[in-house]
Amino acid sequence: MADTDPHGPLGAAERRAAWLFLAPFGALLGVFFLFAAARTAWFSLTDYDLFSEARFVGLRNYGALLTDDLFLLALRNSLMFAVIVTTAQTVLALILAVFVNGIVRGRGAARTALYFPSIVSSTVMTLIFIWLFQRRGLVTDAANWVANEGAAIACFALVLVAVQTALVWNARRRYDGVAPLDPYFLIFAVAAALAVTVLLRTAQILPAGEADEPISWLNTRRTWLGMPVTLWSVAAINVFTTIPLMMLLYLAGLQSIPRDLYEAAEIDGASRRTAFLRITVPLLAPVTFAVVTLGLIGTLQMFDQVAILGNAAPIESRVTLAYYTYYNAFPPGGAPRIGMASAGAITLAVLTLGIVFLQRALGISDRAA
Template structure:
């Protein structure tokens, strides 16, 4: 019996050995060295000189670090919220009983398996001044009078048709699909007639937004980081959608049947059943989202000279920029101190989310 137990322990350590070795070398040893270098002045070529807390003091006097800190917090908050909501919405959509469900699941998940470098290069072209995005926005702006006419006419037709049914005592919903189809058809005909009569004409707007090579601030972040927000959401939503989809398929159907018997509509079912039951998955998604966005580096680094440093700097890139400055001497001490600050912020934010945010257990 002892021999069998010993052999099992040996096999267990043999299986776990590569992982443990990797963890010790690339995490534990690296962490110890980072902590040591954060208290030194070191440039990779000469001996490290002990300077105590000077690097940490210098960090919070460095305008570039403070800019990177603000950009990182704003980026993490915005992306985590948007990608969580959209991932949940897509998961509910592809979990519904619709035709072609397998196709939509595959199509929505496809961006997550694409190379980050390839996607970044595509988005650099996408964001060019004469690129696809500005061309699309130009088309929308030019045709905005037609779109406005169509939407207003459709809304008026829908309100009139539903209001007429309600006056007759019929239980018509404001979003009745039959009247919605008729309203859209009537709005299309009205828009064509208005165009032929000259009542509505295309505008001559040309959109030339400089998405990347700019220092313009839009709200809490530079415009360049807003462009990266779109790119980051595009590549991360599919993975989180898959997590939510797995959680949705684990919710007992009996809960929905009970609420339907009580007369609950779809929105009430999602609010009182779906969201509370998905609390464990939501906790994982938000936690992964916070960690990933706080440590976002590759998409910023791959932009390179396509955008100014000040408009794309994040804490992770600040660490890299100090360790490998272009045309300058490496500042490993500053880079190590910044990396420890980043690690501390990540742990604190995740811990706060665990205490005050979404709980790990479903609400019953």
């Protein structure tokens, strides 16, 4: 600690310097964040269309929100989207990181390549995905292929499981510690399954479907598990963009776990699953905390992709809270509804802060455990 007296003349100079140093940033933060947040709160209590004067209406806008179908839809969509995407990207990133961990050769190049999606703008990513998700686009082709090759895929899976089980069972008669997914046997199992499937498929014994249906991924009102299919597609864009970064975060975390912990566990006879659950997951808790926090904040403000979709999808299938705010501030073909927009914005702010606080509380207790 510095040895100057904070109440002496030197302390005054320090205070003055501090405020001067902070002044430019503070002014911007004051105008564009504090004042803006306060003004949004005020607008949310008024009826205002940008043309005539704002009129105080109390809490009427909040009441109107509760009866606005689009708002309720936006709230529901936002929450589901945040939970689904955050969960998916966290779990997938962790699994992939564990999988890839231990590879030394080619890792630097892979890291650069995997980082690529996170430097590309959301506009470009979304445009590419809109193109991929055309009703007759490549994603549809892929889905049709899977549907058509259902028999072959099932055959592959069956042979794979059968061969692997047989090999593992045989080895277990003689040795301890043979994992069900023994990596060495898996090579033979996959090769065998592949050979059998290709053989049966070329001999036309396995039937192939002829589905060639266009599929609506974006322009649709369908829902799946309670969330619009459109938003599932947006979730795919989101997970695609964020997984590499999160995976790299986990990889860095895995590097810092001391290797002898696993060795000790091995000596104690712990299975790899146990080691994963008891060592890897708890020691990665700080990374998980960061990943989940980033994920929740990022997904709750989902806006860019939804706005870029624009008329490519119905509003009900893509509306999120952030977009609801914009949609009311600048509605197509109507006068601005600033009051409703602001009430939606305040809801979004409260929701974000609430979730972050809640998660922080849970996250800390998790880390203490």
